[in-house]
Amino acid sequence: MQNNKIITIGRQFGSGGFEIGKQLASELGYEFYDKEILVHAAEQSGIHIDLLKKNDEKRTSSLLYALATGGGYYGAHVTGAENTIGTQLYIAQVNAIKSLASKGNCVMVGRCADYFLEGLCDLTTVFVSASDRFRIERITRERGVSEKEAADMMKKTDRSRASFYNSTTGRKWGEAKYYDLCLSSSKLGVDGAVKLIRTFLDYKLSL
């Protein structure tokens, strides 16, 4: 997998990171993985997809809640104490990310893929942010919610993603020094963002 070109995209909620990644993958002829990472993790591990989805990009401690309230989720591999479930979910995702990355060039969205793939492939790590106004407008339009609801979703999801990323990696989600390239999609739009990432790839040094 050392020569596989992998682009990871971290993103603020509502910033268009998904669309940017999808368009980038399509233009480059790369595979694209977002929720597909969970599906692959479920297939490989035997963990129920619903448990993976319920805890997607959430800090492991929230699994205590899943354990206390959930039922019928736990696959063959997931039994015993909370830690075991947390660990199993963690391992399942890491394995899925590495397994997908080994197949060939791809774009992966979220789920700490930047951290898990470091040193293993020809990696480019991107983070997409955008102004609150731009994001609230997008969330409102795409999800049919009020501005207040959009702002609440945005804050809650960003907090959750940051907590998941920080606790998993020991880094700080969205801090520039941990990424090769960070851009504001509200300043560029989806097309401009894709063009900028492609320019970065064109000029990236062979190290």
Add this chain to the structure above:
Amino acid sequence: MQNNKIITIGRQFGSGGFEIGKQLASELGYEFYDKEILVHAAEQSGIHIDLLKKNDEKRTSSLLYALATGGGYYGAHVTGAENTIGTQLYIAQVNAIKSLASKGNCVMVGRCADYFLEGLCDLTTVFVSASDRFRIERITRERGVSEKEAADMMKKTDRSRASFYNSTTGRKWGEAKYYDLCLSSSKLGVDGAVKLIRTFLDYKLSL
């Protein structure tokens, strides 16, 4: 000044932000301001240049130290309590940044210019980071110090810049969401970084 195109560059110590800014300004035919901001602040305010340099990109509280140990620094405008000195230095720099920005298109390095110019001009905010290895190598080569000394300078200066930026702006230095574009110079080199910033400017939406 509303139509003046200003590019601000925040940078980790040793990342080459200065060179990138200088080359960018030269290619675009823009003015370039780094330490020149301090010179302009001294000229405008009457504060001694040495006092401005000594406290350059340092948190205001360190002025207590300057006050306790310094002598002969204080210009006509700077008398009285520590707060007054801190405030005078702050005002002098803000005025210098705004005054230089009002003259025409330019590139400005550091000193919270991104924050002070927000909403006042056609602003593009950039942050340059780089791997520790890349930075230590550069600092060692350019300043003729040992690797250990370079690593110490790097940590100390970054801490000082972060503290100055965070206390001045209420934001977090180097957090992607506060900048339009963040890039790793160790992945691009100076030429690649300049090309990437120019691509950003080409695709930047008119908002």
